[in-house]
Amino acid sequence: xxxxxxxxxxxxxxxxxxxxxxxxxxxxxxxxxxxxxxxxxxxxxxxxxxxxxxxxxxxxxxxxxxxxxxxxxxxxxxxxxxxxxxxxxxxxxxxxxxxxxxxxxxxxxxxxxxxxxxxxxxxxxxxxxxxxxxxxxxxxxxxxxxxxxxxxxxxxxxxxxxxxxxxxxxxxxxxxxxxxxxxxxxxxxxxxxxxxxxxxxxxxxxxxxxxxxxxxxxxxxxxxxxxxxxxxxxxxxxxxxxxxxxxxxxxxxxxxxxxxxxxxxxxxxxxxxxxxxxxxxxxxxxxxxxxxxxxxxxxxxxxxxxxxxxxxxxxxxxxxxxxxxxxxxxxxxxxxxxxxxxxxxxxxxxxxxxxxxxxxxxxxxxxxxxxxxxxxxxxxxxxxxxxxxxxxxxxxx
Amino acid sequence: xxxxxxxxxxxxxxxxxxxxxxxxxxxxxxxxxxxxxxxxxxxxxxxxxxxxxxxxxxxxxxxxxxxxxxxxxxxxxxxxxxxxxxxxxxxxxxxxxxxxxxxxxxxxxxxxxxxxxxxxxxxxxxxxxxxxxxxxxxxxxxxxxxxxxxxxxxxxxxxxxxxxxxxxxxxxxxxxxxxxxxxxxxxxxxxxxxxxxxxxxxxxxxxxxxxxxxxxxxxxxxxxxxxxxxxxxxxxxxxxxxxxxxxxxxxxxxxxxxxxxxxxxxxxxxxxxxxxxxxxxxxxxxxxxxxxxxx
Numbered sequence: 001x002x003x004x005x006x007x008x009x010x011x012x013x014x015x016x017x018x019x020x021x022x023x024x025x026x027x028x029x030x031x032x033x034x035x036x037x038x039x040x041x042x043x044x045x046x047x048x049x050x051x052x053x054x055x056x057x058x059x060x061x062x063x064x065x066x067x068x069x070x071x072x073x074x075x076x077x078x079x080x081x082x083x084x085x086x087x088x089x090x091x092x093x094x095x096x097x098x099x100x101x102x103x104x105x106x107x108x109x110x111x112x113x114x115x116x117x118x119x120x121x122x123x124x125x126x127x128x129x130x131x132x133x134x135x136x137x138x139x140x141x142x143x144x145x146x147x148x149x150x151x152x153x154x155x156x157x158x159x160x161x162x163x164x165x166x167x168x169x170x171x172x173x174x175x176x177x178x179x180x181x182x183x184x185x186x187x188x189x190x191x192x193x194x195x196x197x198x199x200x201x202x203x204x205x206x207x208x209x210x211x212x213x214x215x216x217x218x219x220x221x222x223x224x225x226x227x228x229x230x231x232x233x234x235x236x237x238x239x240x241x242x243x244x245x246x247x248x249x250x251x252x253x254x255x256x257x258x259x260x261x262x263x264x265x266x267x268x269x270x271x272x273x274x275x276x277x278x279x280x281x282x283x284x285x286x287x288x289x290x291x292x293x294x295x296x297x298x299x300x301x302x303x304x305x306x307x308x309x310x311x312x313x314x315x316x317x318x319x320x321x322x323x324x325x326x327x328x329x330x331x332x333x334x335x336x337x338x339x340x341x342x343x344x345x346x347x348x349x350x351x352x353x354x355x356x357x358x359x360x361x362x363x364x365x366x367x368x369x370x371x372x373x374x375x376x377x378x379x380x381x382x383x384x385x386x387x388x389x390x391x392x393x394x395x396x397x
Numbered sequence: 398x399x400x401x402x403x404x405x406x407x408x409x410x411x412x413x414x415x416x417x418x419x420x421x422x423x424x425x426x427x428x429x430x431x432x433x434x435x436x437x438x439x440x441x442x443x444x445x446x447x448x449x450x451x452x453x454x455x456x457x458x459x460x461x462x463x464x465x466x467x468x469x470x471x472x473x474x475x476x477x478x479x480x481x482x483x484x485x486x487x488x489x490x491x492x493x494x495x496x497x498x499x500x501x502x503x504x505x506x507x508x509x510x511x512x513x514x515x516x517x518x519x520x521x522x523x524x525x526x527x528x529x530x531x532x533x534x535x536x537x538x539x540x541x542x543x544x545x546x547x548x549x550x551x552x553x554x555x556x557x558x559x560x561x562x563x564x565x566x567x568x569x570x571x572x573x574x575x576x577x578x579x580x581x582x583x584x585x586x587x588x589x590x591x592x593x594x595x596x597x598x599x600x601x602x603x604x605x606x607x608x609x610x611x612x613x614x615x616x617x618x619x620x621x622x623x624x625x626x627x628x629x630x631x632x633x634x635x636x637x638x639x640x641x642x643x644x645x646x647x648x649x650x651x652x653x654x655x656x657x658x659x660x661x662x663x664x665x666x667x668x669x670x671x672x673x674x675x676x677x678x679x680x681x682x683x684x685x686x687x688x689x690x691x692x
Contacts, residue, residue: 037515045516178660206659209619211610214410215655215662218403235517235611242609246528246537247406267519267611 028064028074028331031095033106033116034130034320038083039208042234042263043108046311047130047320051076051105053308054324064332074331076324081107085115092116096123100340102331103128103347105323108316110136110181113148120145124341126348128327130319132156132257133184137371147351147371149322149361150315151280151378153185153231156256157192158376159278160229163254164198166397171201173225175216175240177232177258178205185231185256201225206236213240217247227251233258238267245271252276257379260315265387276392278379280361282315287391288380297358318360326357326364402533407655408648409531413540413609415647416547417443420602421624422631422639423554424595429633430571431591432584434494438478440621441505442599444614446471447607448509449600451518460523468600474505475596479589487585502617509614517613523605543605550601551640554594567591571634599624626670632680641682 032051035044055076058064063073077099079091088107095101096119103126107113110133117136120127121144129136129148137143137152164172174189176182182205193200202223204216217240220228228251230240237259244253255277265272281288285298301321302313309317330350334343354373357364362378383392421439428436449467458466478501486497522539529536558564569577570587578584602620603612610616627646631638646666653665673681 037510041515204659207663209615210659210662211606211616211619212410212414213659215407215651216659218406218410218655222400222403235613238517238519239611246535248528248530248535263516267517269519269521 026066026072026336028072029099029101030074030076030324030327031079031092031099031101031104031106032076032320032324033079033081033088033091033095033104033112035083035108035112036078036080038081039235040083040109040233042261042314043130043316044080044083046261046305046309046314046317047108048078048080049309049311050305050317050320051078051324053305054321064328066332066334066336068336070336072331072336074328077101081112083109083112085112088112089115089119092119096120096125101125102340102343103327105130105320105327107131109179110184111179114180117143117146125344126351128323128351130316130323131181133180134188134372135180135184140369140371143371145348147366149319149326149359149364149372151257151361151374151376152372153181153188153256154191155374155376155379156185156278157188159379159381160189160254160256161192161196161198163276163381163397164227165196166394167227167252169198169226171199171223171225172227172229173202173220173223174200174229174231175203175213175220176205176230177236178207181233181258182231185258189229189231206232206240208236210236211239212243214243214247216240217243217249221247221249225251227254229254229256231256231258234261234264234267238264238272241268241275242271257315260382260389262312262314265384272384272387275384277382279382279389280315280318280378281380282313282318282360283382283389284380284391293363294358294360298360301360315360322357322359322361322364325359326351326354403655405532406534407651409534409536409540410655411648411651412644413536413543413647414650415627415644416543417602417606417620417643418623418627418647419640419643420547420550420598421620422627422643423551423636424598425624425628426631426633426636426639427567427598428591428595429628431567432483432494432588433491434483434498435625435633436592436595437495437498437621437625438502438505439595439599439624440617440619441502441509442471442475442596442617443603443606443620443624444509444612444617445474445505446600446603447520447612447616448513448518448603448614450604450607451520451612452513454520464604467604468597471596471600471603472593475592475599476589478505478596479592483588483592484585487588502621506614506617509617513612513614515614517611519611520607522608537609539605539608543609546601546605550598554598554636563590567594623666626666629670629673630681632678632682635680635682638680638682642680 034047036048058074063071066072081088105128110131113129113131113136127146132150134152134154136148176186206213253275257279260279282298288295305317330347352366354364354366362374364373366373381392382389424439446467449470453463482497482501523542524538566582627643628639630642650662654662
């Protein structure tokens, strides 16, 4: 028989199936945009892995049970923004217009996240960013629809300056990657330095794609700075660390939380040794005191992620996990057959009412004034020793 | 504000970068001289060299063996590009051929993306050890490898063009293609040879710079653009001009970043390109000569 004769039959079956689906099952759609390729792929890759794994678990469980006990399926629609703001905008527009998503999680980097804020605000769709810049959620009156899961750069600066003060440092140099993330981190540090008597004697930037930062580091050496603070993500963060050692600089090197992934250490090789940086607690979960309220959640997540992906833990994976997990109970609590616009409003309200959610990035308590819900207690200082992250509490300074 | 030691440091950094630009610029010059085509896939040859080197690293080959294998691999690709993309269109205008090389550039980068993924890859330096000090400035061992390799490659290239028969044929082709053809030299074979040579030069550059910069599928664009600027500084026809241009460009970038603002580094490179194209399209170091010979 000519197989083509089956085409109308198949079409008919397909239409029927679609009809049945809409009639019997309500579906939640979550847009998930991450930097899966491009310079920030070491962030977006792990985030994508988490989304894929959670989707599998949801499918296996048949979806999220609603208030009436009936399961509703959840579809996480994943897009790659190639680490570019214009691609993020395209993906988010498509998710809202074509896929009619209930909420958007986007994206891995601060500049790409900032780019989509006007879009979700206009479309009235809740957005959770996985990037760190404080500007993503402030001023909060302009960020009604926007939340984020990573700690803010300002929390990072609290730890950095705490260390500088304890060490009696008076002069620092600050080098940052030329984007919203580096700029925000630099500004956070400058803010925290005010009134401490610590002076930034040299500041400059570099580009994501730069291959050699020796010229800037030459200036650092000449500036008489006692500590260098770098605000960047790998690979540029790794290259600058290599250049730093190659120049024979002997001052302490402090990074920010952008280097909290294994590629930083791998790419920098031995040069990463001794680097100090503040980061969420995941990297040193095992070493945390037993009393730490996040310890169990962290160990559970690490075991789940490492088993599922075969890759080492990543705080960025955690940012994705936090975003999705924060969303799931809210989706589950929505009454059945709520129109999309109302569902979006309820999801936004639910996010803002998040209380004591124990995530990988910290314990989140959101409010109308605070769309991150974290403080500096969500971070610790870490030092790289023997190619591994070591908890670096005050006693060891 | 800028001490002599700092200045020396910046010059050393610039020379190291410039040496790589020089290898890539020479690839541009070689192909342009023989075929009249500006090969915009030139930077990808460097990327491929670096990628192949990274892939060969786990096999535990001695560095020289891996080096030659990687470069040989790039030469095969370079020849392949010429045979598959340029040769079939050899009757087309030069502009068409240039656009074809842009296509080749995109294809090579895309294939590398598929083969090696998006994550940057590290490569160990050729010889381990702390950086050396030199008059108060520091220089990494890999930078010495880069400078040394570039010097040896340039010497070999010079010897090839001056003292070997195939080298002389290539030069003949560059000087007057029509006359060369009348003497029985096949311009098509010379075109293939030029692409292989350019690929080898790019490959060498990629292999030696890989330990300093990390290797990623998109590094070719960065290097290719700078190689092109350097080649333009040499008027696209002069090999010594291209080398001098490359070293100047490297030093200029380092000085701009180290003395002024790092953000202006990129701008400096393109400003140079712009000014030269505007004021001295024949290059910084060449007298204006009619290069229409034979065309």
